[in-house]
Amino acid sequence: MKKEEALDILRKSGAMLEGHFRLTSGLHSNRYMQCAQLFKSPEYSRILCEDLVNKFEGTKIDLVVGPAMGGMIMAYEVARQMGVPNIFAERENGVMTFRRGFRVPEGARVLITEDVVTTGGSVREVMKLVEEAGAEVVAVGVVVDRSEGAVDFGVPMQAVLSMKVEAFKPEECPLCKEGVPVVKPGSRPVK
Template sequence: MTREEILEIFTKTGAMLTGHFLLTSGKHSNRYFQCAQVLQYPQYTERLCQALAQPFAGLDVDTVIGPAMGGILVSYEVARALGARSLFTERENGHMKLRRNFSVSPGERVLVVEDVITTGGSVAEVIQLVRSLGGQPVGVGVLVDRSGGRVDLGVRTEALLRVTVETFEPADCSMCAQGLPASKPGSRRL
């Protein structure tokens, strides 16, 4: 898929937002990617995830895993495209865990996926969890990398869309200084 095709899908589905947003990282931004808006359409989700799976097609991926919530559908569709198993992690007491009797075996080749990364914190936690269970992270695939490629997760990382979106510490946010209220469209509480 071309960058233009991807941007068209995100625009058409309302997944690219402008305003004053509080990000999961605690920073503020004037742009937000709400991938849930695009993932509600199976035809777009399938196309995007097939494109995301392509760079990893020859890596003998056993399992695709993504953090809940954003990574669940991405994990499922990328796993389907690769003929692999799909898992997801959940936060329990503030830490990423495998629940629901999910497991990763020693030596299992695992691709970590996510809908959006800004700092890469959740994905880094999933990579650490996979390694702690003896799994072998073979890469990371994301629909949108908001860092513009600046996040280093220590493994091959592929993104369908790389954008550099300005982020601000709350104390340095001009929108806060103007008294504009920030919204938090994401799902994880700080």
Template sequence: MTKEEIIQIFEQTGAMLSGHFRLTSGKHSNRYFQCAQVLQYPQYTEKLCGELASRFAGLGVQTVIGPAMGGILVSYEVGRALGVRSLFTERENGRMALRRNFTIAPGEKVLVVEDVITTGGSVAEVINVVRSLGGEVVGVGVLVDRSNGQADLGVRTEALLQVSVETYEPDHCPLCSQGLPAVKPGSRAVE
């Protein structure tokens, strides 16, 4: 798939939003990628995740894993495309954990996936979970990297889209200075 085809899918589904957003990282931004808008369409999910999976074909991936919530569908569909199982991590007492009797064997080759990264914090936590169980992280695949190339996860990382989006610390946010309410994406919460 070309970058233009990928952008067209995000635009058609309303997944690229403009406004004032409070991101999971705590930072603020004027743009947000709501990948759930894309992932609600199986035909687009299959295409996008198939493209992501193709970038890791031949590496012997045995398992794909992503953080709940955004990484669950991406993990499932990339796993399907690669013909391997799919897992997800969840927060337990504020920490990322492998639950539901999911296991990773020592030496198992694992691909970590996510819908969007800004700081890469959630993906880094998943990498730590995999490694703590003896798994080998072969790479990270994301639909959208909005870190401006700053998220260094220490492993091969592939993104379908790399976008430069300005983010602001809440104390220095020009949108807050304008009195615009910040919306926490994925919820109806307004600050």
């Protein structure tokens, strides 16, 4: 899929927001990816996840795992298209864990999916859980890589869209200096 096609779907779905945003990292940005908007549309979800699934053609994957919230629906759709099971990890008392009877089989080859990667923190937490279960993380798949390839998980990472989105420390933010009100749209608290 070409970059412009992916951007068009993200815009049409309402997933790509423009304004003044406080990210989970505490940094400020003029763009925010709210992929929950993308995943409310089964057709858009199918199209972007299909592009990602195609990027892993030939890779043996036994299980797809996504972090809650952003990776949950995506993990399901990617796993559905691959014909393998999926589960998700979620935070309990601030710590990523498997609940609801979910477990990763020892020796499983796991694809971790996430909607947006900026620093990779949630993916790393899930990777640790998978490795502690005795399974192997073989790759990471994301809808949007905001780092433009700068985040390294030590395994192959594929993205539907890779783009560098400017982020600023609050004291250096040009939007703050202009007096533009800041919004915190995500589900996680600011670090």
